[in-house]
Amino acid sequence: MDLQEQRQQIIASVFSRRNDEGYVSHLKIWEDAGADGGGRKPRFILLSQSSTGTGYMHKSKRNTNGTFSVGKTWRVAELRGLQVTNSFNITLSRTYRWDTESGDEQAQFLQALSRPGPVANSVSRDSQQSRDFRQVPDYPAKSRNASPAPSARSARSRPPPTRTETAQPQENGVPHRRDQNVRISYFDPSNQASLDRLLTNNTDSRIDIDGEEESARATLTNVEEMIEGYEWASDDVIGRKSTRGAIDLIEARLLDELTALEKAVSDDILFIQSQNRGLQVQTQNQRALLGEIQNLLRTVHVDQDALITLTQGSLEKTQSIQQLEEAAAELYKALQAGRDTDMAATMERLQEYRTHNSQFCKRMFDFLSIMFTAQAYFSSMSELHQTQITSLLAAYLDLVKTDEEDQDSGFGGGTAPGSKGGAGMRRAGTLIRSPLDGRGNRDKDKTVSGDQRASEVFDRVLDQIQTSIYREGEFIIDFLQINDAGLTFADYMGLDNYFRRQATRSAGLSQTTMKLIRGAMDLIFGFLPAEIKVWLDNAIEKDKLEVIGMLGTVERAIENAEQRNSPFFLNLLDKQHTRLKAMFDRYIAEQLKVIEQTKLTSKKRRGVAHFIKYFPSYVIRVENQLAGAEGREVRSLVDAAYEKIVKGMFEALRQMAKLEGEGEDKGQLNYHVILLENMYYFLSEMSKMEMGSTNVFCQSAQVIFDENLSAYIRIVFRRPFAKLTDFFDAVERLGPDSTNLSSTSTYNKSALRKVLKEYNAKDVRKNIEGLYKRVEKHFADSADGNDAVFNHVWQACEDELLSLTDKIIRLISQYYGDSGVALEFSKSDIESAFKKTRSGS
Known part of the structure; x- marks a missing residue:
């Protein structure tokens, strides 16, 4: 946008609302926004003149819509000085430094600014010209003889000018500024002569008052120029319109200037005093610092x-x-x-x-x-511990009892017993021979069996071993001074608290120290992992099921080792725990394999399967080893193993039942009979234990039992009551549409009479006796000799027949009520017949 367009927008935006002011000139500047202002910002300086001749300067900014708004206004009469370089300084109430984009625009603006002169002064424009309020020359304008500084504090940093610099005219057209920090007046002969002449003339009679008034004003102007160069100069008093005499004006002016000077001097005195106090504090701090340094040098000294x-x-x-x-x-x-x-x-x-x-x-x-x-402490202690612990393990192994029942039975029943040749203690390559090995050749091939469970003996073994490990670890910790007491060398020597605190800061278990402790424990007990491994293998070989109890024992020992903070023992137990879990998984896999083989090799297709009989005793033996194991990992491992075994047993039963029977009905009956016998036994035995971990298996077994019992009863009822059940099942199915019953010859009243005629009280008793013999053949003659399942099934048959009777009576009453036909037997006949079969009469 060119200068003329800016001028039109400024007049339209600003001076159209200021009727008493007229546009003179404007200039675009850049001013520093400070550290928090985001850099330089553009502004416009507007120069105007009112109708009374008063000049004004407005600082304006350009809005986003192209208009201008005024932010600050000065009177031109307040202008104290100008300094022109690439940018220019303008001194009003304080000094502003502004950058411009165009040197020509800057020169034009400054010429317009310096032409009008302060209108508020009572001196005419002619007298202003006589005072040499001259226009700006071709070279950049300079300030007046002495323009005020932006602040007293910033002015103090500048060197004071000499008297020659202030009083003499500028040479070679180069502008020089008198130092504004000069606070004392200097003697100017011309100004002093004018002042004396003014004072003398005013003491004489008032002759030619008009001529003297003009001379007085010229003299006052010189005094004003002489005084206003000081930064402590007060407001323009002489320029105000007043009817007072020249002497009164000069006196008032001088009093104001002296008052401003006194205030400036007071500020300087306060500043010097504050500086003096700061120097005193700094001196005291330096002395204290010097004392501390000397004290430190004395402390950091060793004789x-x-x-x-x-x-x-x-x-x-x-x-x-x-x-x-x-x-x-x-x-x-x-x-x-x-x-x-x-x-x-x-x-x-x-x-x-x-x-x-x-x-x-x-x-x-x-x-x-x-x-x-x-x-040779470590070597000696290692040999000593190895001798004692090896003897201890051998002695405790003899206390472990061998489970002959587990070898001869288990889930497989007829599995071959395990080898007993390795039941003796196998050494792990120890260096020193155990004293217990000298029992003679008479016990060489003898298998020693104690009377305690392996897990109980292993608990005693760990209790003995961990005592030795903890003692050795505590000795090493005390020797290296890394125990909980935190005793440092400063504590040992009884040094001051400062050195104790410094020592505590640097104390602690470093990685090197921890490695040293582990290395020492490995030197002393390096033989122990292999010995423990061999002992566990031999103990589990006597009773494989004891691996569960040993897992629980190791987990308890791990908790104790964590509380005692014994990394060596904890690492040893973790390794054994991992091995025992792997052995337990292999043991469960072997049992599942045995169950799978049983369904293929067993020739017994009736009665309760061996693995179903063995499972309750297996659960009891396992649970006896898990006392206090709630919340530990071994509990979850055992529960998962239960689920796998039960699932495998139930699946094996179904496969065994499918292989039995030649005909379709016979095969179905035998399938249901096998499942009923096994599920009934499983439920009756497991329900006695009242264990939360096996309740879910009992629920599954109950569902299987109920399903197979219903299916079995439907099959055995078909032979004696087939016509009766088929007829009334069809009636119940067709009953909602009564026209089907009357129109169908198969289900009309005549057909009903024919069916009911075949089932009188005598026939029903005979059919029940036949049914009893058949069910008894299926269950009562089993090799197990257990009549409980037969009694349960026979009671279910009675309940089913009574329910069928109620159903027939209801259907006859509902669909054949007007036929006059009724059953020829009653529920009492059924109950009497079943009671007779139970009594055997």
Whole structure:
């Protein structure tokens, strides 16, 4: 946008609302928005003149819609100075520095600004010209003789000008500014002469008052120019319209200036006083810092004799060891005091002390290495523990009883017993022979069997072993001073609290220390994992089911090891726990395989399967090993194993039942009979235990039993009551449409009489007797000799026949009520017949 368009928009936006002001000129500037303002921002300076001749300057910004809005306004009479460089400074109530885009526009604006002069002064334009309020020359305009600084504080940083610089005219057209920090008046002969002349003339009689008034105003103008160069100058008093005399005006002006000077001097005095207080605080801080540095240097100091003692003192004699401890304490204090400082004054000295510390530590390490090698603590303790623990394991293995029942039975029933040749204790390659091995050749081939479960014996074994492991671990921890007491060298030497705190900060279990502890425990008990593994294999070989109890024992020991914070023992137990879980999984897989083989090889197709009989006793043996195991992993492992075994048994039963029977009806009957016998036995035995983990299996067995019982009764009822059941089943199906019954010869009243005639009371008793013999053949003659399932099935048959009778009576009454036909037997006849069969009469 060109200058003319900007001018039109400014007039339309701003001066159309200001009727008493007229546009003179404008200039686009850039001003610094400060650190938080986002950089430089564009603004427009508008110059205007009112109808009374008063000049104004407005700072404006351009809005997004192209209009201009005024933000700040100054009177031109407030103009104190101009300084023109690439940007220009303008001094009003304070100094502003503005950048412009065009030098020509800047020059035009400044010419327009400097032409009008302050209209508020009572001096005419002619007198203003006589005062040489001159126009801007061709070179950049400079400020007046002395333009005020933006603030007193910023002006203090500038060097004061000489008197020559202030009073003499500028040479070679180069503008020079008088330092605004000069606070004392300087003697100007011309101004002083004018002032004296004014004072003298006013004391004479008032002759030619009009001529003198013009001269007085010129003199006042010179005084104004003389005074206004000071930054403490007050407002324009002489320029105000007043009827007072020239002397009164000068006196008022001088009093105002002196008051401003006094205020400025007071501010400077306060500033100097605050600076003085700051210097005093700084001096005190420097003295305190110097004292601290000297104290630190005294602290970070080790006597030369102490360093010699650390280097040459004996490590064996008691008196020399005490001297070494004192010397080490001095070195320790120096290193701890300089731990958190990076001062150059102490770095060189601390580096020297660190060297002495490393040398002393190496000396101690070499000495202790020789001493420990000579004493061979770890080797001796390892051999001692190995001898004792090996003997302990051998003795405890003899206490484990062998489960002959498990070898001869199990889920497979007729499985071959396991080998007993490996029941004796197998050694894991130990170095020292156990004293228990000297029993002689008479016990060489004898299998020793105790009277305690393997899991109970293993619990006692771990209790004995963990005591030795914990004691050795505690000894090593105390030896290395890494126990819970947190005893440091500073505590041992009784140093000040400062050094104790510093030592505590640096104390702790590093990775190197933990590795050292694990290495020491491996040296002492390195033989133990192999010995435990062999003992577990031998104990489980005596009773494989005891692997469950051993899992529970290991899990309890793991919890104890975690509480005692014994990483070595915890690692040993974790490995054995993993092995035992794998052995348990293999054991369950073997049992499932045995059950699978049973359904293929068993020749017994009647009665209760062996694995169904064995399962309750198996559960009891397992649960006896899980006392207090709730919430542990072994509990979930056993529950999952129960589910796998029960699922495998039920599936094997179904497969066995399908293989039985030649004809269709006979095959179905035998299928239901096998499932009924096995499910009834399973329910009767498992319900006695009242265990939450097996309740779900009882529910599944009950569903299977009920389904097969209903199917069995339907099949056995077909022979004696087939016509009766078929007829009334069809009547019930066709009953809603009564026309079907009357129109069909098969289900009309005549057909009903014919069917009912075949089932009188005598025939029903005869049919019940035949049914009894058939059911008795299926259940009562089983090899197991258990009549409970037969009695349950026979009672279900009675209930089913009574229910059928009620159904027939209801259908006859509903669909054949007007036929006069009724059953020739009653429910009492049925109950009497069933009772007779039970009594055997």
